[in-house]
Amino acid sequence: MSEERFVHAWLLRLDPAWRRLPTADREAEIAAFCAAADRSAARLVQHAYSTIGLRAEGDLLLWRMGERIEEIEETAADLLASGLGRWLTTAISMIGLTRPSQYVKRPSSQEQSLFSGARSRYLVVYPFVKSTEWYLTPAEERQEVMKGHMRVGHRFPQVRQLLAYSFGLDDQEFIVAYETDDLVAFQDLVRELRETESRRSTVRDTPIITGIHRPLGEILGQLSGTAA
Numbered sequence: 001m002s003e004e005r006f007v008h009a010w011l012l013r014l015d016p017a018w019r020r021l022p023t024a025d026r027e028a029e030i031a032a033f034c035a036a037a038d039r040s041a042a043r044l045v046q047h048a049y050s051t052i053g054l055r056a057e058g059d060l061l062l063w064r065m066g067e068r069i070e071e072i073e074e075t076a077a078d079l080l081a082s083g084l085g086r087w088l089t090t091a092i093s094m095i096g097l098t099r100p101s102q103y104v105k106r107p108s109s110q111e112q113s114l115f116s117g118a119r120s121r122y123l124v125v126y127p128f129v130k131s132t133e134w135y136l137t138p139a140e141e142r143q144e145v146m147k148g149h150m151r152v153g154h155r156f157p158q159v160r161q162l163l164a165y166s167f168g169l170d171d172q173e174f175i176v177a178y179e180t181d182d183l184v185a186f187q188d189l190v191r192e193l194r195e196t197e198s199r200r201s202t203v204r205d206t207p208i209i210t211g212i213h214r215p216l217g218e219i220l221g222q223l224s225g226t227a228a
Helices: 016-020 023-041 069-078 083-087 133-134 139-154 185-193 195-203 218-226
Strands: 005-014 046-048 059-066 088-099 121-130 159-165 174-180 202-204 209-213
Touching: 005 016, 005 069, 005 133, 005 218, 016 023, 016 174, 016 218, 023 046, 023 069, 023 083, 023 218, 046 069, 046 121, 046 218, 059 121, 059 209, 059 218, 069 083, 069 088, 069 202, 083 088, 083 133, 121 185, 139 195, 174 185
Parallel strands: none
Antiparallel strands: 005 059, 005 088, 046 059, 046 209, 088 159, 121 174, 121 202, 121 209, 159 174
8 A cells, every 4th residue: 555645734714703603503513514524534534633722823723634635625625615614714724745754764653644543632733844955965964964853853752743745736845743742842852953953954844833632523612612
């Protein structure tokens, strides 16, 4: 089976006017949207994260992976046409492909797909662009720089990483995602990575989206004001 999968990081913003609908209408629209999410889950892997109050642009982050880009597109259309989805606007959308790294011959559990196994509490995802000079640097030099980068990452086993390749498909070159239960440890990791040689080649690594993993129904209940 091919190792390539399409990854979709999708940040959605809810129209505040939806909250002023009658309770029964909101409940019906949540049910319709959740039904569409169940249909999506039959075709691809999808996890929901709350960004309520964490990003000005959006309230709901859907982290999705499918074998075909058509699955990403068709399920997105279904979600936007179903119930609450008609009140959602795309704030940020990034696509990429999971592919074997040219710098890692034998990926550890830290560097495997974040779509497998149990979910951690937090997901941090952002676009990443490197400089032209990086790609024009000899491969041996780039490998040595990345070794230093990876040595730092391995000191934080509580943080898992996924890198999806976006060049040729989207504006950014990569989608970088981290999953962890410990945001303090994650920030320590980022601080140390900023002091490595690889930082010199970074052109852009924002916006950074931090989401809290919750069942989709729970997030929608929070947005509705009906969460237990």
